[in-house]
Amino acid sequence: MSRWSISGLASRLEGFTLGPIDLELPPGLPVAVLGRSGTGKTTLLRSVAGFVPTTGGRILRDGVDLVRFPPEERSVGYVPQGLGLFPHLSVEQNVRYPLDLRRVRRGTPERVRGLLRRFGLEALASRQPSRLSAGEAQKVALARALAADADLLLWDEPAHALDVEDRDELVRIFRELGREEGLGLLLVTHDPVLAFALAERFVVLSDGRVRFSGDARELIDRPPDSFSARFAGYENLYSRPRLEELGGGLAAWLLARSGPEGVAFPAPLLGRTDGLPGWEAEVEASRPGPEGTSVELSAGGLRLRARRSGLPEGNELRVGARVRFALDATSLRPLGGVPAERTGSAA
Amino acid sequence: MLEIVLSGSLLMLFVVPIVALLTFAPPSEIARVASEKGVETSLLFTVYASALAVAVALVLGVPLGYVLARRSFPGRSVVASVVALPVMLPHLLVGLGFLLLTLPGTPVHAWAEAARLPLVGSITGVVLVMVFVSAPYTVLASELSFRAVDPRLLEVSRSLGASRSSAFLTVTLPLAVRGIGAGLLLSWARAVSEIGGLLVLAYTIYPSGAYQGPVTSPISVYIYNLFELGNLKDAAAVSSLFLLIAFAVFLAVRLGERAGRLPWGRGELLP
Numbered sequence: 001m002s003r004w005s006i007s008g009l010a011s012r013l014e015g016f017t018l019g020p021i022d023l024e025l026p027p028g029l030p031v032a033v034l035g036r037s038g039t040g041k042t043t044l045l046r047s048v049a050g051f052v053p054t055t056g057g058r059i060l061r062d063g064v065d066l067v068r069f070p071p072e073e074r075s076v077g078y079v080p081q082g083l084g085l086f087p088h089l090s091v092e093q094n095v096r097y098p099l100d101l102r103r104v105r106r107g108t109p110e111r112v113r114g115l116l117r118r119f120g121l122e123a124l125a126s127r128q129p130s131r132l133s134a135g136e137a138q139k140v141a142l143a144r145a146l147a148a149d150a151d152l153l154l155w156d157e158p159a160h161a162l163d164v165e166d167r168d169e170l171v172r173i174f175r176e177l178g179r180e181e182g183l184g185l186l187l188v189t190h191d192p193v194l195a196f197a198l199a200e201r202f203v204v205l206s207d208g209r210v211r212f213s214g215d216a217r218e219l220i221d222r223p224p225d226s227f228s229a230r231f232a233g234y235e236n237l238y239s240r241p242r243l244e245e246l247g248g249g250l251a252a253w254l255l256a257r258s259g260p261e262g263v264a265f266p267a268p269l270l271g272r273t274d275g276l277p278g279w280e281a282e283v284e285a286s287r288p289g290p291e292g293t294s295v296e297l298s299a300g301g302l303r304l305r306a307r308r309s310g311l312p313e314g315n316e317l318r319v320g321a322r323v324r325f326a327l328d329a330t331s332l333r334p335l336g337g338v339p340a341e342r343t344g345s346a347a
Numbered sequence: 348m349l350e351i352v353l354s355g356s357l358l359m360l361f362v363v364p365i366v367a368l369l370t371f372a373p374p375s376e377i378a379r380v381a382s383e384k385g386v387e388t389s390l391l392f393t394v395y396a397s398a399l400a401v402a403v404a405l406v407l408g409v410p411l412g413y414v415l416a417r418r419s420f421p422g423r424s425v426v427a428s429v430v431a432l433p434v435m436l437p438h439l440l441v442g443l444g445f446l447l448l449t450l451p452g453t454p455v456h457a458w459a460e461a462a463r464l465p466l467v468g469s470i471t472g473v474v475l476v477m478v479f480v481s482a483p484y485t486v487l488a489s490e491l492s493f494r495a496v497d498p499r500l501l502e503v504s505r506s507l508g509a510s511r512s513s514a515f516l517t518v519t520l521p522l523a524v525r526g527i528g529a530g531l532l533l534s535w536a537r538a539v540s541e542i543g544g545l546l547v548l549a550y551t552i553y554p555s556g557a558y559q560g561p562v563t564s565p566i567s568v569y570i571y572n573l574f575e576l577g578n579l580k581d582a583a584a585v586s587s588l589f590l591l592i593a594f595a596v597f598l599a600v601r602l603g604e605r606a607g608r609l610p611w612g613r614g615e616l617l618p
Contacts, residue, residue: 077506150506154506
């Protein structure tokens with residue numbers, strides 16, 4: 001169980017500059033790295049793993065700086081997108097690969113058997129990776145990283161191609177490994193369900209720099225940009241230029257509460273007014289679901305998503321129907337920093 | 348359906364001249380020439396020289412293929428084009444090029460004299476010509492095979508504890524070996540079938556260096572010689588014998604693969 005921290009880490013790869021990055025990776029506490037494509041998430045993982053030359057900063061494991069260590073001496077388990085299972089080796093050979101490299105003779109078969117048993121892979125021991133399901137392949141990658149005695153996993157898109165059941169099982173396994181073995185986990189993901197189920201901390205990268213660092217509550221409360229807001233579950237996002245272009249009514253009201261980049265808010269509940277500022281809108285589409293009905297509206301040139309508790313009655317939500325919705329100003333999240341103006345009256 | 352017709356047309360083009368050759372040389376004739384000492388010596392010499400050429404292609408060509416696939420350096424495209432040059436060059440020019448190198452007064456001639464390794468009429472010359480015309484296939488196949496190995500697998504291997512060389516030996520090489528094998532097989536086929544360069548540089552082979560057997564000729568030159576002398580019957584018989592041997596080698600590789608007895612396991616060797 002090691003304590004990892006990254007301090008002022010900077011690297012440069014093919015014209016892209018990463019950092020400086022500061023991160024704490026306590027044992028057993030997964031950290032999710034989020035951000036749009038090309039913001040440096042994978043470069044960060046590869047820098048920590050030792051595959052991208054760093055131009056500054058430190059990677060500390062229990063106080064020892066690993067920046068000058070070759071990848072094989074860093075005790076990290078790097079799992080790229082696609083998992084990187086060796087296609088020419090069977091499941092068992094993949095898992096025993098790190099032990100064979102270290103020429104560990106004593107106890108190797110027992111260790112490999114133990115890992116295969118732990119992840120329910122015994123029956124697949126002789127199978128080639130190309131014949132595994134996505135969930136099985138994830139477990140093989142995990143078992144192999146544990147065979148290497150990695151104490152920090154760097155995992156790029158762990159939930160890629162997983163179905164819901166496999167993803168839930170992966171979450172359970174990661175939690176167990178964190179709790180019982182103190183395994184650190186730095187994961188890059190585009191899957192909000194996995195991230196919120198697993199990660200204790202969130203780091204949002206933008207242009208190679210940390211734009212946000214905090215826990216789930218902080219990410220939901222103050223998403224730094226539209227990507228993070230969408231990731232956090234905000235269904236309505238508007239950029240500042242779009243609001244400025246529309247002007248008047250709802251757009252002006254939102255503009256007054258938006259940050260430098262725009263504003264985000266969750267789907268308002270139809271039918272709820274409570275003295276809140278309200279607007280009229282036209283129904284464009286509706287979709288019933290177990291949590292109520294999701295409704296797409298058009299109001300003052302803006303398209304927004306709202307919700308109705310329960311299923312609609314009669315033609316209440318037919319396409320073209322007029323409905324009223326209200327917005328609670330406290331549910332609005334300015335994007336990109338402090339709001340331009342916090343005050344403003346209802347439309 | 349169209350692809351079957353097109354494939355069949357090409358196969359016919361391959362098979363028809365071979366059938367004509369085999370028809371002209373019945374099995375009894377093939378058996379007769381096979382028992383002739385001169386033919387046996389020439390065949391053994393050719394197999395031996397081509398094996399040396401393939402060994403050189405393996406030792407020098409595979410690393411070059413790796414460098415072209417994995418290293419970035421100024422002039423890489425020029426180097427890659429130079430590798431393809433021997434495939435494009437008329438083969439008589441290859442022999443001529445080597446012959447000009449060995450003219451008295453040249454550094455190569457002086458070095459060959461000092462090392463007692465004559466190029467003209469020797470196994471050294473034969474192997475050099477064979478390497479020249481055949482190694483590009485190994486280089487190109489190796490380059491493509493190394494390029495096809497996902498670099499992320501190497502990173503995973505390193506993070507699991509492999510040094511750079513261990514990652515190469517345990518991941519890159521096993522994944523590229525099938526393509527390399529295909530390149531070596533094609534190189535061997537190209538080496539044994541070479542004639543143009545050998546006519547100029549190694550018409551008759553005298554014992555020297557790595558070959559201390561009787562005076563002979565490479566099998567392609569041997570067949571050409573029979574043809575030049577107007578002995579079409581023997582030329583066809585020796586050609587057929589050579590063809591059967593080459594076919595047997597390719598078939599053995601295919602069957603070995605199917606049985607999973609080659610280092611790259613089950614599957615297809617040739618792309």
